[in-house]
Amino acid sequence: MSETSLPAAPVPDIRRLVVPTPFPVGPVNCYVLLGSPLVLVDTGPSTPSAREALERGLAGLGLGFPDIEAIWLTHPHIDHYGLADEVARLSGAPVVAHAEAVPRLAGKLHQGKAGEKEALEGLLVQAGAPEAFGRDLLRQWASTDRLAATVKADKTLEDGDLVTGGGVVWRAISTPGHSPGSLCYYDPGSRCLLSGDHLLPHISSNAIMEFTEAGPGAGAAPRLVRVRSLEIYIRALRKIEALDVREVFPGHGEPFTGHRELIARRMRHYERRKDAIAKVLREKGPSTAFGLARALFPKQDQSIGQFLALSEVLGHLDLLETDGRVECRHGEGDRRSDTFSDRRS
Numbered sequence: 001m002s003e004t005s006l007p008a009a010p011v012p013d014i015r016r017l018v019v020p021t022p023f024p025v026g027p028v029n030c031y032v033l034l035g036s037p038l039v040l041v042d043t044g045p046s047t048p049s050a051r052e053a054l055e056r057g058l059a060g061l062g063l064g065f066p067d068i069e070a071i072w073l074t075h076p077h078i079d080h081y082g083l084a085d086e087v088a089r090l091s092g093a094p095v096v097a098h099a100e101a102v103p104r105l106a107g108k109l110h111q112g113k114a115g116e117k118e119a120l121e122g123l124l125v126q127a128g129a130p131e132a133f134g135r136d137l138l139r140q141w142a143s144t145d146r147l148a149a150t151v152k153a154d155k156t157l158e159d160g161d162l163v164t165g166g167g168v169v170w171r172a173i174s175t176p177g178h179s180p181g182s183l184c185y186y187d188p189g190s191r192c193l194l195s196g197d198h199l200l201p202h203i204s205s206n207a208i209m210e211f212t213e214a215g216p217g218a219g220a221a222p223r224l225v226r227v228r229s230l231e232i233y234i235r236a237l238r239k240i241e242a243l244d245v246r247e248v249f250p251g252h253g254e255p256f257t258g259h260r261e262l263i264a265r266r267m268r269h270y271e272r273r274k275d276a277i278a279k280v281l282r283e284k285g286p287s288t289a290f291g292l293a294r295a296l297f298p299k300q301d302q303s304i305g306q307f308l309a310l311s312e313v314l315g316h317l318d319l320l321e322t323d324g325r326v327e328c329r330h331g332e333g334d335r336r337s338d339t340f341s342d343r344r345s
């Protein structure tokens with residue numbers, strides 16, 4: 001008796017275009033899903049060299065901007081979506097993104113939500129950052145705004161939604177943490193995963209400080225509070241770990257296999273960083289989050305780098321608090337900042 005076999009699932013024809021960015025992370029990956037509809041996943045930032053690289057990459061596939069039939073965005077960070085508006089105009093293709101990404105795509109960096117600037121300033125005081133730090137940070141951010149045009153999403157996706165690209169049906173997987181509105185696209189047939197910055201081969205993805213609405217504020221803007229980005233990120237990482245994945249196509253770096261090993265490595269990295277923070281608190285005594293960021297990342301001398309270090313520390317302090325290893329005293333530091341201490345010292 002002959003064995004019956006199911007027809008093989010179609011394998012998407014995924015082509016990687018490497019596009020330069022002016023950021024320390026280096027170039028960004030955009031992917032073309034050949035087939036119907038022809039999809040461009042992420043676009044790179046809005047710089048002449050990125051646009052040129054994208055155009056050249058498409059030409060290498062015998063394509064031009066008008067051939068793009070849909071633009072899928074992985075997350076609303078400017079190295080990934082800066083050119084999306086221009087590509088949408090040149091191609092007429094709809095822009096697809098997670099619903100939570102929409103305010104970010106429509107606004108400037110860190111001005112996506114009303115009241116966010118004030119919330120950030122309040123949080124920096126709470127974290128023990130010097131007064132000039134917030135001003136400097138906002139100035140540096142404002143200077144990166146020109147690297148992205150605002151863009152309107154024509155179609156939004158939620159977790160579990162199905163979307164066809166390159167001849168196969170992909171499942172949208174909501175993976176917040178690195179950025180609100182972060183999406184991975186997963187094809188269960190070929191077990192390919194377009195991971196955006198949620199899972200990167202060479203660096204651990206920063207769970208960047210984020211705010212959410214927590215009721216009405218003093219004025220017209222709602223009151224915003226910081227969310228526990230790293231805990232949210234790790235939950236989303238576990239979601240990806242549970243998937244059967246053959247190959248990951250990340251937002252930066254080379255495509256790779258072995259996503260579960262990589263996630264296990266990332267989890268060990270979080271444990272080590274938690275230990276490093278607890279050690280600083282034991283050896284040097286109570287500290288603010290900003291003080292810890294300076295102690296752990298002394299080489300960061302630019303405000304954006306220091307902000308990312310602070311995000312990293314706050315995320316791990318959340319984990320340490322959940323573990324019961326660290327205690328927070330509110331408003332006890334200089335300028336009424338929060339101080340953290342190791343419970344065992």
Ligand SMILES: [Zn+2]
Pocket residue numbers: 025028077079080197251252
């Ligand atoms: Zn990125």
